[in-house]
Amino acid sequence: MAQDQPPKAPAPLAGALDIAGFRAELLGWFAANARDLPWRRSLAPYEVWLSEIMLQQTQMDRAVAYFERFLRRFPDVSTLAQAHEDEVLKLWEGLGYYSRARNLMRAARTILTEHGGVFPATFEAVRALPGIGPYTAGAIMSVAYNAARPAVDANVERVLARVLDIDQPLSAPAVKRRILAAAWELVPENAARAFNQGLMELGALVCKPREAYCPDCPVCAHCLAHARGTTSQRPAPSPRPEIVRVDMACGVLVTGGLLFIQKRRPDDVWPGLWEFPGGVMEPGESPEQAMIREYREETELAVRPAGKIDVIRSSYTRYRITLHGYFCRAEPGQDARTGHRLHEAVEARLVRPAELSAYAFPSGHARLVSRLLTDVRLGELLAAAE
């Protein structure tokens, strides 16, 4: 959805809403109820940008913890621009959607080389940075610079779908256009920072996804869904995406007192993250068979299972992933240090268990790391002759 320019279509709220009253009530409520969030204390563009990127696909509580940790290590554009990718990905581990972290680094380098290290202050320049779409650019411009631009995130979409009592799903392009046009009309010239944050806050605290607490709502008098009794049906449901189940298996090779890990290719899913070799089970295969086959295909090493570590279940967009994790041993005659040939990775390392914490893994493998480090069999495998 383009938020770059105001719509040319007639303003959808004219005559339908007391815009001045809506603004005044929302702003008054936000002034009294705004949460104390770390990026709201400074309103520095760098911090607003970082928070907006982290809040995409991430719950507020988690984002706050990651934000504070990230900001301590990378307090400004310059330190982030000079960071090593492995360290940034490690700090991002657990947040998912790692392209966000890589785009942060790319954008920081662009700011350093093209803007003298100063965060840009125009919508066009902010929008041109890697990883910044129209919503994020609008949010940065309004929150950091108080520019009169809308910032329509999922919370704002939901609030406005209820206020306007829109009976079509939010996924419909015409609905997105209508909501965006309404947001352009509502945002006040001199108070965009508080107004946009207020709309988002209203969606987060009062007009929630599953329940709207209308008696506590500052804009209740302006809300068509509340007036018509349709609140529980708004937003109108979107068609559910088909869920895809994926079974995978991987092997944690223990050899010579060390563990084998490999780094994923830059053009693959989760680029640059580390993992244990493995992959998708084929029809009719057992998890052990899949692990052995995948190990051979990805590294040309022949391994045998040495005990199941755990079954890790995780979700990624519409995928429901079941990962079977195994300890494994190299078959006689196999030398993992010199005998591997990588086909799905750019680099492999043999590391001590204590060193695993320095590497960023996709969430399923990161959880497997936690499990294996507390598994008593690990110590036995590390110490035993092969």
Ligand code: SF4
């Ligand atoms: S009145 Fe209820 S449905 Fe309408 S915006 Fe407020 S909380 Fe949401």
